[in-house]
Every structure is written in C-alpha cells, then in structure tokens.
Amino acid sequence: MPRDLSFPKQSRLTRPTEFQRVRQEGAVWRGSLMTVAILRDEPAEKMRAGFITSRKVGGAVIRNRVRRRLREIVRCHQHEAIDGIWMVVIASSRSAAASYRALEDEWLRLSKRASILTP
Numbered sequence: 001m002p003r004d005l006s007f008p009k010q011s012r013l014t015r016p017t018e019f020q021r022v023r024q025e026g027a028v029w030r031g032s033l034m035t036v037a038i039l040r041d042e043p044a045e046k047m048r049a050g051f052i053t054s055r056k057v058g059g060a061v062i063r064n065r066v067r068r069r070l071r072e073i074v075r076c077h078q079h080e081a082i083d084g085i086w087m088v089v090i091a092s093s094r095s096a097a098a099s100y101r102a103l104e105d106e107w108l109r110l111s112k113r114a115s116i117l118t119p
Helices: 016-025 060-077 100-113
Strands: 027-030 034-040 048-052 085-091
Touching: 016 034, 016 048, 016 085, 034 100, 048 060, 060 085, 060 100
Parallel strands: 048 085
Antiparallel strands: 027 034, 034 085
16 A cells, blocks of 8 residues: 655644744754754654755745755655654755755754654
8 A cells, every 4th residue: 555645734843833842842963954853742643844944045946945855855754754753854054055865865864863763
C-alpha cells in the first residue's frame, strides 16, 4: 500500500506561539545551511513542522524557493520521522545558493544527529 505523501496544513506549525515554544523548550542542531529545532511533544500525534526563512536569505522569490524546497524535503521524509515531534527548520543565508540535494543532505544529517529518524 503506497504511503500518503501529502503534507497538509494541519501537519505544519502555523501559530507564532508554536514556533516560540519549539525554539524555547526544544533542542537545537545547527548546520551550515540550516538550523533544526526539535521539541518532543505528544507521542500519539504525528510530526508537525514549521519553516522560517528570514530576509537574510534573500528577496521574496528566493525565500519562497528555499521554503518550498525545505517543505518538500520534510514531506518526502515525514514517514521516516518518529511521531510526536514538533520541528522548526530555520534557513541560513547560505541556503539560497544551495541546491536541493545539498539542502536534503544537510537536513538528513541534522535529523540523524537529533535522533528523529527511524532506522
């Protein structure tokens, strides 16, 4: 049976209080292209993710491209992540020049360091 690879809005962090909670209470892993903050929440709940791309990344077109790439990376790997985590992915200014593959490799590396991917 094929997995559902959709990433609906209820799977995303959308409220500023949710982002703030993850950044204050969660653990942070930094890389050269992004920072990943993880908060382990309710184990019964599916993974939820939020994305931050500040103006340091670039103009609106560049920021949206980076955000779309990050969202696609998380969407493709969402079934490998353990349930009950909230994740905030913060793009660095270097992520604007990075390829999709470089962003994906960095996200996978940070996720493995955070121990959120199932073996």
